[in-house]
Amino acid sequence: MTVKAHFDILIIGGGPIGISCAIEAQKAGLSYIIIEKGCLVNSLYNYPANMTFFSTSEKLEIGGVPFxxxxxxxxRAEALEYYRRVTDKFDLNLHLFELVESIQKLKGHYEVRTAKTSYTSDNIIISTGFYDLPNLMNIPGEDLPKVNHYYKDPHFYAKQKVLIVGANNSSVDAxxxxxxKGADVTMVIRNGQIGERVKYWVRPDIVNRIQEGSIKAYFNSNLSGIRQHEVDIESPEGTITIPNDFVLAMTGYQPDFSFLEKIGVNLSKDYLRLPEHNPETMETNLKGxxxxxxxxGGMNTHKWFIENSRDHGERIVGHIVKGESNR
Structure with missing residues (x-):
């Protein structure tokens, strides 16, 4: 495999933050490329079709382009349109549907191998999000076709018995x-109430639907087994078995820790598995x-979102430019 090109910065991940990093590199006159394994803003594309953001539009803006x-x-549809417009406005250098397979540190630079070719770069920015790897329940039957960790559109579940695991925004929306749309919905909730982070204009709706019995809910409970036509729920009253057609396990997602470890990024030893990095420059334990x-944020996937991390590109590119000037 021959090396295709060399860049000052190679960005892994074509989401809003990866795009904002590319814009900052472009403004600084640095050569760059974005490598994305899926479509443009792939995570946003995989959000539920009818999703409304918690943030207001101006907090999702990048590159000084009004939203x-x-x-x-x-x-979701408006966000997809906005980030397409931003990408076109800056004519960003990006490669979509290209999976990064390995990153190797060589003398003074990195070699990045993908499913299509390889590149070298002085600096790497990893902006891969967390939406690709669901948190598994590790229970019997979780691998059945009727189980999905992603929710797209409600029509598919019309007239079906649907069990939803979780009590946060994705679970409540589903x-x-x-x-x-006419589904018979049951929720299994590990704690004693609907999640506190649920959108404030949605929370009363789900609470009222549960209280009136339109949506059944088992609190302080866990799903313990899944079979083709039924499921087992461990509740305070003991094991309950109910008929079921589909399971939506909205159990959250996590970054690809194995990828970070393979590269050599240090992770904390606790549950959070926080990647080591300087919060001022965003540089990891690996130089560049x-x-x-x-x-x-590691497993604390609610810490960072577009609105509070869209300045990461400025910090990173500023540090890179400063480092170049000091050489």
Missing amino acids: VSNNIKPT ALETYR LYLAGVVC
Whole structure:
């Protein structure tokens, strides 16, 4: 495999934060490329079709490009359109549907091998998010085709018995939308209430639907087994078996820790598995290798989002430029 090109910065991940890093590199006159294993802003594309962001549109802006939406809180479709426009405006150098397979540190630079070719770069920015690897329940039957860790559209579940695991935004949205399309919805919730982070304009809706019995909910409970036509729930009253057609396990997601470890990024030994990095420069324990966006938070995937990490690119590129000037 021959090396295709050399860059000052190679960015892994074509989400909003990866795009913002590329814009900063372009502004600084540095050569760069974005490598993305899926489509543009792949994680946002995989969000539920009818999702509305918690953030207002101006907090999702990058590159100084205004984000105009029909309502204060934009939809998934509006966000996809916005980030396409931003990419076109800056004519960003990006390769989509190209999986990064390995990163190797060589003398003074990195070699990045992908499924298509290889590159060398002085600096690497990893902005891969966390949406690709679901947190598994590790229970019998989780691998059945009827089980999905991603939710897209409610129509598919019309007239079906649907069990939803979880009590945060993704779970609540799936429960309300499938219920309103005619599904028989049951929720299994590990704690004693709906999650505190649920969008404030949605929370009363799900609470009322549960209280009136339109949506059944088992609190302080866990799903313990899945079979083709039924599921087992461990509740305070003991094991309950109910009929079931589909399971939506909205159990959250996590960064690809094995990829980070393979590269040589140090991770904390506790549950959070925080990647080692300087919060001012975003540089990891590996010189010239940086983190940006959600991946910085390890298992604490609620710490970083677009609105509070869109300045990571400025920090990183500023540090790179300063390092170049000091050589």
